[in-house]
Amino acid sequence: MEFKLPDLGEGITEGEVLKWMVKEGDQVTEDQPLVEVMTDKVNVQIPSPRSGRVSKIMAKEGDMAKVGQTILVIDEGGAGSVVSAAPAPAAPTPAPVAPQPVMVQPQPQGTPGIVIATPATRRLARELNVDISAVAGTGSQGRITDDDVRRASGQHVEAASAPAVVQATGTAVQAPATTVQASAASYSSREELVPLRGLRKIIAERMVKSQATAAQVTHVDEVDVTELVMLREALQVTAEKRGVHLTYLPFIVKSLVPALREFPYLNASLDDQSGNIILKKYYNIGIATDTEQGLVVPVIRDVDTKDIFELGSEIDRLSEKARKGALTLDEVRGSTFTITNVGAIGGLFATPIINYPEVAILGLHKIAKRPVVHEGRVEVRDSTYLSLTFDHRVADGAYAARFTTRIIETLQDTRKLLAAVL
DSSP states (O other), X not given: OEEEOOOOSTTOOEEEEEEESSOTTOEEOTTOEEEEEEOSSOEEEEEOSSOEEEEEEOSOTTOEEETTOEEEEEEOSSSOOEEEOOOOSSOOOOOOOOOOOOOOOOOOTTOTXXXXXXXXXXXXXXXXXXXXXXXXXXXXXXXXXXXXXHHHHTOOOOSOOOOSEEEETTEEEEOOTTOTTOSGGGOOTTOOOOOOOHHHHHHHHHHHHHHHHSOEEEEEEEEEOXXXXXXXXXXXXXXXXXXXXXXXXXXXXXXXXXXXXXXXGGSXXXXXXXXXXXXXXXXXXXXXXXXSSOEEOOEEOOGGGSOHHHHHHHHHHHHHHHHHTOOOGGGSSOOSEEEEEOTTTOOSOOOOOOOTTBSEEEEEOOOEEEEEEETTEEEEEEEEEEEEEEETTTSOHHHHXXXXXXXXXXXXXXXXXXXXXX
């Protein structure tokens, strides 16, 4: 039985094989977890659809597998068949820490329907819009190299090629064919090669796609949050009675709602294929969350219908699931606008990258006491910076500046703030 990567939904077309839970020769039972796959959304454990013996594993850990691609063969003791398993209903599991470099073992040459290429080469093919299945491999045992992909795309390729294997920290690693200087002398015992894989690779691909797609500009402004600090302190007792850890984030989330209603082109996405700007009439806010595995963005839905205590509870719940790597697909999809909060870490301000395919992202920064002019006098007050990165294809600078000003007006006025948050 050929076990094919199943359709995982949400338009997902491929996934990275993170971890095999079985090995060739193992006996497996129906519904036993076989493999953990990372998509651009979440990690999914896929169970076995049949009982039998694992006769061949067709995809290595770190490989990108397409939906419908055979990744494993199970011997049921009878005639072979083709099965595409359904993904496990259980909650996704955390992505593993990136392992040390391992030897890349190419599959036998001439295996029908099998593309022999490293994940890096596959990624290069995607970036250059090359159909890797149509590329003739010139590497060892028919392996498709980076040079092969570049030639297929029409790029000029130098004649020299790199050695097949280099030594790094005592471990053999398959070297990219185009890295002319990637010889044994290029690395030493004081250097370590860590494969770009798992969540880190997905983040890298998303960031590059976002930068390559949108015309990104960042607008920065300062906001006096003295009233916000006082209001949060006043509501702490109520929050504690409800078992809510009340941070500043729920207040910021609520202050976005009137601003996004007034400036709908920032609660939107741009469909490049149809040429349409899609204005969203709902407010699902993504919260960029730092985890040990990397940055993930759980989504709080319909924030306009929740008060700050409900938002605080939801933020706590999703943040905890994010740190455990237990977010479901539904909890990371459908955001219309994203917030990234680096205030607890420090720094003056940053220029965040838009969470594709959204139009804007708001960066929150450290609240600190600073001398400011207030009602004609210099006073020491609580202030911070807001940095709004937006897609200049959809919104102009003046539009983005007015949007930021609208948020600031809400945060600086107790009456507007109370009206927004409760």
